[in-house]
Amino acid sequence: MTEQAARLQSVTKSYDEAPILRDLNLSVNVGERLVLFGANGSGKTTLVRMLATLIKPTSGFIEIDGMELPKHGVRVRQNIGVLTHQYLLYDDLTGYENLRFFGKMFRVDHLTERIMYLAEMIGISDKLHVRTRTLSHGMQKRFSLARALIHSPSILIMDEPETGLDQEAIEILVNIVKSVKSSLIMTTHNVEFGFRLADRVGIISGGSIAYQERRDALDVQEFKKILTQHSV
Amino acid sequence: MNYFLIPILQIAYKDIILELRTKDIFVTILIFALLMGVIFSFVFVPTKQNVVLILPGTLWVSITFAGVLGFNRSLVLEKDKGNLDGLLLCPVTRDVIYFGKFLGLFLFMISAEIFIVPLYAVLYNVSILDVGIPVIVILTTIGFAAVGTLFSAICVNTRSREVMLPILLLPVSVPIIVAAVEGTRSILEGSPVGIERWVQLLAAFDVIFLVLAAFTFGAVLEE
Numbered sequence: 001m002t003e004q005a006a007r008l009q010s011v012t013k014s015y016d017e018a019p020i021l022r023d024l025n026l027s028v029n030v031g032e033r034l035v036l037f038g039a040n041g042s043g044k045t046t047l048v049r050m051l052a053t054l055i056k057p058t059s060g061f062i063e064i065d066g067m068e069l070p071k072h073g074v075r076v077r078q079n080i081g082v083l084t085h086q087y088l089l090y091d092d093l094t095g096y097e098n099l100r101f102f103g104k105m106f107r108v109d110h111l112t113e114r115i116m117y118l119a120e121m122i123g124i125s126d127k128l129h130v131r132t133r134t135l136s137h138g139m140q141k142r143f144s145l146a147r148a149l150i151h152s153p154s155i156l157i158m159d160e161p162e163t164g165l166d167q168e169a170i171e172i173l174v175n176i177v178k179s180v181k182s183s184l185i186m187t188t189h190n191v192e193f194g195f196r197l198a199d200r201v202g203i204i205s206g207g208s209i210a211y212q213e214r215r216d217a218l219d220v221q222e223f224k225k226i227l228t229q230h231s232v
Numbered sequence: 233m234n235y236f237l238i239p240i241l242q243i244a245y246k247d248i249i250l251e252l253r254t255k256d257i258f259v260t261i262l263i264f265a266l267l268m269g270v271i272f273s274f275v276f277v278p279t280k281q282n283v284v285l286i287l288p289g290t291l292w293v294s295i296t297f298a299g300v301l302g303f304n305r306s307l308v309l310e311k312d313k314g315n316l317d318g319l320l321l322c323p324v325t326r327d328v329i330y331f332g333k334f335l336g337l338f339l340f341m342i343s344a345e346i347f348i349v350p351l352y353a354v355l356y357n358v359s360i361l362d363v364g365i366p367v368i369v370i371l372t373t374i375g376f377a378a379v380g381t382l383f384s385a386i387c388v389n390t391r392s393r394e395v396m397l398p399i400l401l402l403p404v405s406v407p408i409i410v411a412a413v414e415g416t417r418s419i420l421e422g423s424p425v426g427i428e429r430w431v432q433l434l435a436a437f438d439v440i441f442l443v444l445a446a447f448t449f450g451a452v453l454e455e
Contacts (some may be wrong), residue, residue, distance in 0.1 A: 052321060053320075053321070054317060054320055054321070055454070056454065074323050074324065074325055075323070077321055077322065077323040078323035080321075082321050084314070084317065085314075086313060086314030086317065087313065087314075088313075088314055088315055088317055088318030088321070089313070089315070089318070090246070090250060090315060091313065092250050092253045092254055093246070093249065093250065097249065101242060101246050102318070102322070104238070104239075104242045105239055105242055105243075105319075105322040105323070105324065106322065106323060107235075107238075107323075147318070
């Protein structure tokens with residue numbers, strides 16, 4: 001049996017009795033890259049926040065790297081790297097100080113070397129000692145990616161990571177995600193971008209997984225038609 | 233122990249670096265408390281007879297209200313750009329985040345009080361050269377920062393947080409403020425028995441508030 005990086009069974013999340021996720025079932029194998037698409041309000045961000053341990057499900061079962069949530073939240077957080085809409089960086093710290101702070105919080109060994117390695121890989125070396133408030137959105141997003149990767153997570157969780165990135169930064173992001181050995185759970189609206197990273201694609205609609213298929217069994221145009229049908 | 237202590241120190245250290253650059257909290261607390269001190273010194277003309285009655289109350293009322301402003305800033309800095317999520321994504325328990333934020337706030341308040349207390353002594357022409365004063369100030373600040381950290385986390389997600397924080401925080405802080413006022417008065421009156429009683433009470437409140445707040449902080453941060 002293939003080891004699973006993430007497993008969700010009958011997960012429901014409601015706010016004020018309004019369900020956002022309904023009986024959602026999903027699994028991601030170790031090393032697999034799953035990309036989820038869906039219309040606004042379909043529950044993508046709620047799912048990401050739940051996998052990131054930021055919110056608890058109303059009901060259902062979630063397991064990350066074989067550890068049940070929320071019981072093993074601390075250990076799960078050590079294994080996941082999360083990239084969200086927001087950069088999660090402190091404006092008045094430099095990029096280096098931000099990475100150092102999060103690296104210390106994740107107890108990263110040889111932290112300085114790790115920061116330098118990531119900075120080189122992501123193309124932020126020359127901006128390391130600049131306060132992040134003065135950086136462009138794209139550059140802040142790059143630092144945010146470095147923050148998510150600082151502790152070499154085994155699972156990357158990304159919520160529309162391409163937002164605010166220029167083409168060069170998107171290429172860097174794609175190359176990095178493909179080069180790291182992490183499993184990936186990503187949401188996006190951009191089908192072309194998602195297809196470049198995915199081993200498997202899925203559609204989330206009305207709070208549950210409405211469609212899943214291996215990427216190599218589909219082409220972009222065919223998938224766009226399926227996505228449109230599920231977005232109506 | 234290191235898994236607990238190092239992240240707490242890291243969070244506090246990060247807050248100190250940010251505060252040294254922005255000076256948001258320290259300056260807010262200091263200026264507000266000093267302004268109130270000056271105003272009170274004109275309202276209640278201090279004499280040798282009434283200064284023992286006036287000084288403790290005005291000092292701690294000023295520090296309390298100035299502290300509320302500082303608490304508001306502390307969690308807003310985390311919330312504004314979603315940085316609170318960044319902290320919550322770190323592999324630490326929620327009480328570690330609480331103690332880190334508490335330690336930062338405690339240090340900012342104590343730094344401001346190092347200036348505020350002597351200035352009040354000058355304004356009211358009173359000697360504060362008593363070992364009891366720093367003890368009372370430190371214990372009061374621990375208790376007040378303990379509840380302040382918790383309630384600023386509660387209020388940070390509300391729309392009218394500037395209004396909500398004092399409404400929620402001040403009633404809970406009453407025992408600490410009363411003990412601080414009475415303890416300071418006992419020192420100014422030179423009553424060692426009174427001091428001991430209020431110091432014990434403040435220490436007890438500190439322990440109770442720190443433990444309760446650390447336990448409830450995680451639930452407060454849940455959406």
